[in-house]
Amino acid sequence: MTARFVALYETPADSAAFDRRYHDVHLPLARRLPGLRRYTISRDPIAVRGGAPYYLVAELEWDTMDELHAAFASPEGHAAAADAAHLQELAPVRSMILTVGESVL
Amino acid sequence: MTARFVALYETPADSAAFDRRYHDVHLPLARRLPGLRRYTISRDPIAVRGGAPYYLVAELEWDTMDELHAAFASPEGHAAAADAAHLQELAPVRSMILTVGESVL
Numbered sequence: 001m002t003a004r005f006v007a008l009y010e011t012p013a014d015s016a017a018f019d020r021r022y023h024d025v026h027l028p029l030a031r032r033l034p035g036l037r038r039y040t041i042s043r044d045p046i047a048v049r050g051g052a053p054y055y056l057v058a059e060l061e062w063d064t065m066d067e068l069h070a071a072f073a074s075p076e077g078h079a080a081a082a083d084a085a086h087l088q089e090l091a092p093v094r095s096m097i098l099t100v101g102e103s104v105l
Numbered sequence: 106m107t108a109r110f111v112a113l114y115e116t117p118a119d120s121a122a123f124d125r126r127y128h129d130v131h132l133p134l135a136r137r138l139p140g141l142r143r144y145t146i147s148r149d150p151i152a153v154r155g156g157a158p159y160y161l162v163a164e165l166e167w168d169t170m171d172e173l174h175a176a177f178a179s180p181e182g183h184a185a186a187a188d189a190a191h192l193q194e195l196a197p198v199r200s201m202i203l204t205v206g207e208s209v210l
Contacts, residue, residue, distance in 0.1 A: 004147075005153070006150075007153075027209065031210060036210060038208045038210065040207070040208055040209065041206060042109075042203040042206065044203075045111075045202060045203035046203070047199075049189065049200045050197065051199065053201050054201065059205075084154065096152050096159065097151045097153060098149075098151070098162060100145050101145055101146060103144050103145055104132065104145065104146060105141060105143065105144050
């Protein structure tokens with residue numbers, strides 16, 4: 001079981017401005033979140049169903065949900081959240097927290 | 106680098122009917138996809154930004170994008186895709202294929 005924060009960004013009107021803000025400001029802030037174990041960024045997903053694909057998918061993982069909540073409540077978490085509000089002006093986002101279970105295979 | 110298919114389901118009008126179809130029909134079909142390495146199902150994510158959370162997030166992973174494409178092109182892939190069309194009648198879905206990169210930490 002892994003605790004994961006996922007942010008799904010729609011295609012920005014100005015993708016260069018979004019990319020710049022994400023890499024130069026948001027990424028360095030998010031990297032500092034306490035207890036963060038893994039942070040992956042997937043670009044240009046290919047849509048299968050449901051219309052246009054998202055532009056960028058960011059996934060941040062912690063070992064437990066308690067650690068994720070502690071990270072969000074920390075000063076680093078507040079700084080990253082404040083910047084997320086700026087990013088959202090550049091690209092609509094849908095973000096969520098979820099528990100990734102064991103593989104069902 | 107991992108090749109991943111992600112299906113994001115909105116809350117179904119009839120969640121019992123959706124759950125039944127997903128577990129009794131779709132899951133057994135999807136499990137048979139050739140080369141599938143990992144298949145996780147996350148329920149009831151908590152929304153952070155962007156409105157209502159998705160209802161269910163399914164992730165299916167292959168070692169390479171070539172293997173993912175081979176699985177989709179197989180008879181098992183066609184059977185799972187045909188059933189996905191039925192599932193979509195029970196809950197709107199947004200699905201995509203993406204490459205999950207190395208952690209940026």
